[in-house]
Amino acid sequence: MLKYTIQRLLQLIPIFFVVAVVVFFLAHLTPGDPVTVLLGDEASAEAKAELRHELGFDLPLYTQFTQWISDVFRGDLGESFFLNQPVTEVFFNYLGPTISLAIYAQFIAIVLSLLFGVIAARRRGTVADQAVTGFSLLGISVPSFLVGLFLILLFAVQLQWFPVAGYQPLSEGLLEHIRYLTLPAIALGMMQAGLITRMTRSSMLDVMKTNYIKTAKSKGLRENKITYKHALRNAFIPILTVIGESFGTLITGAAVVETVFNIPGIGQLIVNSIERRDFTVIQGTVLLITVTYVLINLIVDLLYGAVDPRIRLNKKK
Amino acid sequence: MKKVLLTALLFLILTVLAACGGNEDSNSDGAETATDEANTDATLNVAYPTNLQTMDPHLTTNQSTRDVSRQIYEQLLTLNEQYEVVPSLAESYEVSEDGLTYTFDLREGVLFHNGEEMQAEDVVASMEKWMETSTQGMANLAGAEFIEVDTYTVELHIDEASLIIPYVLADTAPFPAIVPKESVESAGDTGLEEYIGTGPFQLEEWTADQHIHLTRFEDYESTDDDASGLAGKKEALVKDIYFNIVPDASTRVAGVTTGEYDIAVDIPLDNADQVESADDVNAFYSDGGISAFVYNNQSGPFSDIKLREAFNTAFNAEEAMTAAYSNDNFFELDPGLALPDQVNWHSTAGEEQYNQGDIEAATQLVEESDYNGEEITILSTRDYPDHYSLSIVAQEVLETIGVNTTLDIYDWPTVQEIRTEPENFDIFPMTFAVRPTLHQLPFLDSKAAYPGWSDSEEIDQLLEDITRQSSFEEAYPYVEELQQEVWNYLPVTKIGNQQELVAVSSDVDGYSDLIGPILWNVSKSE
Numbered sequence: 045m046l047k048y049t050i051q052r053l054l055q056l057i058p059i060f061f062v063v064a065v066v067v068f069f070l071a072h073l074t075p076g077d078p079v080t081v082l083l084g085d086e087a088s089a090e091a092k093a094e095l096r097h098e099l100g101f102d103l104p105l106y107t108q109f110t111q112w113i114s115d116v117f118r119g120d121l122g123e124s125f126f127l128n129q130p131v132t133e134v135f136f137n138y139l140g141p142t143i144s145l146a147i148y149a150q151f152i153a154i155v156l157s158l159l160f161g162v163i164a165a166r167r168r169g170t171v172a173d174q175a176v177t178g179f180s181l182l183g184i185s186v187p188s189f190l191v192g193l194f195l196i197l198l199f200a201v202q203l204q205w206f207p208v209a210g211y212q213p214l215s216e217g218l219l220e221h222i223r224y225l226t227l228p229a230i231a232l233g234m235m236q237a238g239l240i241t242r243m244t245r246s247s248m249l250d251v252m253k254t255n256y257i258k259t260a261k262s263k264g265l266r267e268n269k270i271t272y273k274h275a276l277r278n279a280f281i282p283i284l285t286v287i288g289e290s291f292g293t294l295i296t297g298a299a300v301v302e303t304v305f306n307i308p309g310i311g312q313l314i315v316n317s318i319e320r321r322d323f324t325v326i327q328g329t330v331l332l333i334t335v336t337y338v339l340i341n342l343i344v345d346l347l348y349g350a351v352d353p354r355i356r357l358n359k360k361k
Numbered sequence: 362m363k364k365v366l367l368t369a370l371l372f373l374i375l376t377v378l379a380a381c382g383g384n385e386d387s388n389s390d391g392a393e394t395a396t397d398e399a400n401t402d403a404t405l406n407v408a409y410p411t412n413l414q415t416m417d418p419h420l421t422t423n424q425s426t427r428d429v430s431r432q433i434y435e436q437l438l439t440l441n442e443q444y445e446v447v448p449s450l451a452e453s454y455e456v457s458e459d460g461l462t463y464t465f466d467l468r469e470g471v472l473f474h475n476g477e478e479m480q481a482e483d484v485v486a487s488m489e490k491w492m493e494t495s496t497q498g499m500a501n502l503a504g505a506e507f508i509e510v511d512t513y514t515v516e517l518h519i520d521e522a523s524l525i526i527p528y529v530l531a532d533t534a535p536f537p538a539i540v541p542k543e544s545v546e547s548a549g550d551t552g553l554e555e556y557i558g559t560g561p562f563q564l565e566e567w568t569a570d571q572h573i574h575l576t577r578f579e580d581y582e583s584t585d586d587d588a589s590g591l592a593g594k595k596e597a598l599v600k601d602i603y604f605n606i607v608p609d610a611s612t613r614v615a616g617v618t619t620g621e622y623d624i625a626v627d628i629p630l631d632n633a634d635q636v637e638s639a640d641d642v643n644a645f646y647s648d649g650g651i652s653a654f655v656y657n658n659q660s661g662p663f664s665d666i667k668l669r670e671a672f673n674t675a676f677n678a679e680e681a682m683t684a685a686y687s688n689d690n691f692f693e694l695d696p697g698l699a700l701p702d703q704v705n706w707h708s709t710a711g712e713e714q715y716n717q718g719d720i721e722a723a724t725q726l727v728e729e730s731d732y733n734g735e736e737i738t739i740l741s742t743r744d745y746p747d748h749y750s751l752s753i754v755a756q757e758v759l760e761t762i763g764v765n766t767t768l769d770i771y772d773w774p775t776v777q778e779i780r781t782e783p784e785n786f787d788i789f790p791m792t793f794a795v796r797p798t799l800h801q802l803p804f805l806d807s808k809a810a811y812p813g814w815s816d817s818e819e820i821d822q823l824l825e826d827i828t829r830q831s832s833f834e835e836a837y838p839y840v841e842e843l844q845q846e847v848w849n850y851l852p853v854t855k856i857g858n859q860q861e862l863v864a865v866s867s868d869v870d871g872y873s874d875l876i877g878p879i880l881w882n883v884s885k886s887e
Contacts (some may be wrong), residue, residue, distance in 0.1 A: 076774035082414050082551065084422030085533070085777060086803045088496045089810055100551040125551050126414055127569045193611060201615050208616040209607060211571075306607050308571045316570050320414055321774055 045346070052342045060334060064116060067330040068109050071323045078321040082126070099125060112327065121328035126320055131328030134313065141211050142302070142309035145232065146294035148225050152233035153240055154287065160237075161244025162271060164342060165252060170345060183238025192231035192304040199227060209306035232298055236290040243286045247279040254278075282313040288344030292337045319348075372609035374871045399870065399884035403503040404601040407615040407878070408622040412570055412606055417552030419491040420537045424794065427534040427879040428626070429573055429604055431591065433474075434538030434558030437465055437484065438531040440797060442590035442875060444525040444703045449584075449592060450479065450539055450559065460522025460831070471582045473541050474563035481509040486542040488517075494552070495535040497801065500809065502529065523828040524836055528797040533591070533876045561597040561881045567842075572602040590875040598871070598884035615696055617864040623885060625864040626878060629746065630687045633862055641867045647874035648700055650794040652685065652747070653853040654755060655804055659814035660783045662737055666766075667730030669851040672788075675723030675762045678716035681754040682857040685747040692783075693858040697801055698844060700858055705833040706799055710841045711848030715855065736765045740786035744773040751790035751856065781814040792859065795876050798826055799843065804852050815852035839875055 079092045080099065096102050105110075115122060121131035127198050129137075157180075164176035202210040212220040251257060252275055260270045299311030306312075310329065317325040378384040411425045418430040448454060453613040471479040479703040488507040492498035505519045519526065530537055544555050556564045560582070562575035577597035586593040607613045610629050618624035618639050628636060636644045654672075656663040663669050682692040696715035699706035737759055752768055759766045766806035769786065771779060779785045789812075796802055803811035807811065808823050830836035847853075865872045873884045 075771070075777070075778040077778045080777045081774055083420060083496075084423045084426075086496060086811070088499060089781075091494070091496055092497060095550065127568075128551070128554070196612070196615050201619055204619055208619055208621050209609075209612045210605070210621070304609050304612060306609070306612060307567075307603070312570060316412055319772070319774065320412070 045349070049346070052338075052345070054336065058203075058337065060331065062326070063334045064113060064331060065109075067327050068112065068323075069105075071321075072105055076321040078125070078323065081320045094108055112324075116331070120325035121331065124317075124322050124325045126322050127325070131324050132332070134325060135271045135310070135329055135332050138308055138310050138313040140213065141307050142295055142298060142311065144214070144221065144250065145225055145228055145298060145302070145307060145309060146291060148229035148292050149233035149236065149294055149298075150287070152229055152292065153236035156233070156237040157240035157244055158276075161241045162248060162276065164241070164245040164270060165248035166267075168249065173245075176245065180238040180241040180245075181198075183234045183236075183241070185238075186234070187300070188231050188235055189300045189304050191234050192228065192301055195227045195231055196304075207344070209304070211305075211307045211353060223308075228298075228301050228307060231304070232294060232301045236294065240283060240286050244279070244281050247282045248275055251275045251279040284344060284347060288340060288347075292340045295333075295336055295340070373663055373868075378565045399886055401596060401598065401600065401884075403599045403885035404603065405599045405624065405869070405880065405883065405885055407602065407604050407880070408607040408616050408625040409604045410606075410608055410610070410613065410627045412608075413553050413567070413573065416556045416564070416567060416573075417548070418534070418536045419487075419495050420535060420552040422496060422534045424534070424877065427536065429575075430538060430558075431533070431536070431560070431877065432562040432575055432602065432613070432880050433560045433564055434536075434540065435560050436489075436530065436537045436539060438527055439591040440531050440533070440875065441592045444555065444570035444700075444797060444875075445592070445593045446531045446797070447586075447589075450484075454527075461519055463517040463519075464510070464527065465515050465517070467515065468582070468584070469513055471559050472580045473559055474557045474578055475541060476574045476580070477541060479539060479541075479559055480512050480751060481515045483542045484539055485509050486545040487539045488515075488537055490545045490548065491535070491537040495537070497529050497532050497535060498537070500806075501525065501800070522757045522831075524829070524830050524833070525798045525800050525828050529801075532797055532801065534794070543587065561595045562602060565601070570606055572606060575602060575604075577601040590873075591879065595881040597881055599880075602880055612811040614864065617866060620866065620868075623869050624778055624872065624878070628862040628864050630691045630860075630862055633687065633691065636864045641865075643865045643867055645863040645865050645872060645874065646691070646860045647863065648795055648876075649704070649859040651698065651700075651858050652682070652751065652790065652792050652856040653804070654751070654856065655789055655791050655811075655813040655853045656851065657783055657813060658816060658852060661787045662730075662732050662735060662764075663787050665731045667726050668732050669854075671723045671726035671730060671764075672759060672807075673714065673851055673854045674726055675716050675758050676716070676718050676755075676783040676854055676856075677758075678856050680718075681751055684754050685750040686859050691860045691862070693860075695858050696844075696848070696855060697807075698847060698855065699804060700795055703795075703797075705837070706840055708837075708841045716847040721763055727762050727764060732764065734765060736767050737787045738785070739766055739768050740776055740780055740789040741768065741770055742773045742776045743770060745792070747792065747859070748790045755788065755790065779878050781792075783814065786812075790856075799840065800828070805843075805847065813852060817846065817850040817852065818852060819846045820852070 079096045083091055083095060107340040112122060123130050124134055127134055160176040160179060164173045167173050196208055199205045207224055210224055212224045214221045257270060257275055260274055298309060299315050302309045303315060314329055371744055380887065413425045413429060414423060415421055415426055416430060418426055418434055435450050437451040438446050441447050450468055450471060452468045454463055454465045456463055465778060467481060467484065473479055485507045492502050502519065505517060508516045510516055513689060538558060541552065541557055544553055544557055545553055561578055561581045563578045565576045566574040577600050583595045584593060588594045607650050613625040614628060614632050614635060616622040633644060636642055658664055678694055679739065683689065686692045694716055695701065696712040697707045701707050723779060739752050739755055741748050743749050756766045756768055780789060793802060799805065803809045804813055804815055805820055806824055807816045820843065823839055823846060827836045827839045868886050869883060872878045
């Protein structure tokens with residue numbers, strides 16, 4: 045297990061380097077000038093050139109890249125000249141809301157999908173199964189911003205149960221924190237719920253056909269015990285994979301929901317940084333997201349062994 | 362599974378409790394009426410669409426910096442609601458007979474937010490920084506010098522007399538904010554690093570991408586003159602102001618409807634009916650500036666005046682403005698480069714060349730031009746829906762008169778960069794904020810080298826002639842001549858004057874706007 049973990053962590057280095065090269069040149073070769081964004085549309089060419097020089101943006105691209113990459117390997121991701129803060133500090137400031145949102149959305153998604161997926165598998169071909177299939181199709185197909193706007197209209201504007209937008213950190217109280225995150229978490233969790241429900245249903249159906257389930261039934265075990273203790277646990281490996289991947293997506297890809305609900309998370313940081321062409325933040329954030337994504341996948345891989353004792357990573361057969 | 366369900370149930374209960382908790386707040390906010398008394402401890406929540414890139418008003422022409430900074434900082438001179446220049450931090454000012462020396466008597470007892478009194482040395486340091494770093498300072502005050510005469514008197518020495526100097530000093534973006542000398546000294550490459558002004562509100566907290574929190578400056582020293590535009594009496598009638606950064610327009614509208622925000626800025630005009638019909642919300646319309654198509658005068662087919670004339674002749678401004686701004690309540694057809702309220706600068710000269718919609722004559726002009734069927738590139742963005750709508754109209758007009766077109770759509774920062782190279786576009790739509798003088802419209806003076814690269818000796822000369830006059834009465838014939846010359850040379854085709862919509866809660870009283878929101882003298886009832 046330890047060797048496997050170290051191997052996976054070492055694999056990060058080439059991935060990290062390739063991502064660094066791609067994101068640096070993608071950011072710098074895409075048209076758009078941070079100096080124009082800072083100085084405004086009507087700033088003179090003279091003023092822009094002066095600031096560009098002061099910030100080192102007039103240096104050749106390869107010089108800028110070598111400076112940046114050598115700093116990165118020394119652990120310095122640079123500083124945002126818009127925010128006047130180190131990129132790592134900026135990233136971790138924005139990570140809190142995203143993690144809260146992702147956990148809440150994932151929680152909603154897992155509860156709904158396990159419940160619905162199991163019901164659909166147990167009652168295959170019935171109206172309940174069709175309703176669950178419809179729900180998961182809807183979750184996957186309807187864009188999260190549309191779900192978000194619908195939720196705002198119903199629960200914030202009409203019923204006024206929840207705020208329209210915004211974010212309150214946990215330090216302001218758990219109830220306030222939940223109140224602000226509920227609608228975005230539902231909007232974000234719906235798609236994941238759709239995906240996980242489908243996987244739960246199909247994985248459960250596969251397991252329910254296996255001989256040991258038939259044996260359990262013939263031994264007269266209770267239906268619920270068979271479903272939850274024997275079938276669901278064995279069906280959980282593919283479900284766990286989808287949950288792991290979707291959690292990675294929730295952490296890194298909530299930009300649209302964060303924008304609609306005005307949550308200062310990583311997604312919004314990336315969107316804002318791209319809009320203002322804040323190169324160091326774009327580059328640093330993408331690198332840190334890469335690390336996060338790889339680590340989440342690693343954790344999921346390590347969890348396989350915990351869920352299914354038959355899987356032992358790196359164990360010689 | 363049971364545990365999961367139990368946890369879920371517990372969570373559901375928590376969520377319902379949270380929702381109920383919030384409901385009380387929103388109901389109490391929503392129940393307020395304008396007839397209630399103003400609450401001096403109130404918090405004004407403003408939903409604002411764009412992030413601030415800097416809080417240094419010297420540095421940028423960005424609207425977001427302008428709108429927030431004006432609550433914090435003040436300048437020597439400012440604009441009243443007739444767009445006239447009046448003293449602000451200056452008690453008064455005098456111009457020498459030769460027009461080369463401006464003497465500013467400063468108001469005494471004006472305190473910065475750090476408690477220090479504003480004195481001449483602060484003014485000199487601030488104005489020098491502004492002249493060095495701002496577009497307006499560099500363009501209009503090159504070689505000028507501010508000198509401290511005594512603690513409360515400063516002089517501006519310029520090389521050439523210019524009628525527009527007071528207007529430049531009263532400009533709103535980049536505006537010459539007066540800050541402590543120490544703030545100037547500690548400023549870095551990207552501008553001020555401490556944000557201390559003399560305005561009615563002081564900066565409490567700036568959380569990037571989230572909100573800017575301002576609080577009332579208790580020691581604010583106001584003038585007793587009647588409030589007018591950006592000038593006169595200023596009172597901080599609320600204790601706190603939050604500029605909440607809310608990029609999504611539908612969220613801003615929904616937020617002001619539920620009472621979560623008191624003021625929502627930059628509401629799309631398509632939502633005007635929704636705002637007007639909402640309970641407890643009022644629609645506030647303000648001058649949004651002018652819309653125009655900017656031609657590439659330097660190279661490509663539009664460098665031929667005949668083709669510019671063809672497009673201008675074919676163009677129906679009314680149809681285009683309707684496409685971009687919903688209906689005629691939200692725009693004004695006007696050939697002037699300045700707004701009608703800007704009495705010293707507005708002219709209708711050249712109106713016969715405006716809004717013609719004459720396709721036949723335009724087609725004839727295309728034939729007379731050097732146009733050879735090449736593709737015209739219209740550069741635009743979807744980030745600003747009005748720009749995009751205007752581009753679609755331009756494409757239809759050009760195709761109708763036999764000109765081939767292609768529409769290049771990018772995000773706004775890309776457009777800003779792409780259009781710096783003449784080979785990248787032929788025409789683009791643009792909206793320009795209201796500027797105190799015509800000289801500050803970037804597309805006229807060839808020296809400004811604004812994308813489009815207007816290069817008319819006549820226009821340059823007339824701009825200079827205006828500055829050399831000793832009064833606006835003397836200057837006005839030149840203003841009219843300039844406007845006519847603009848219609849002859851066509852650096853741009855003016856389309857119209859558009860309005861901006863701000864949604865204001867009925868709890869809020871006294872909201873006004875002059876080239877951006879004014880939040881002093883604004884109260885909120887409880």
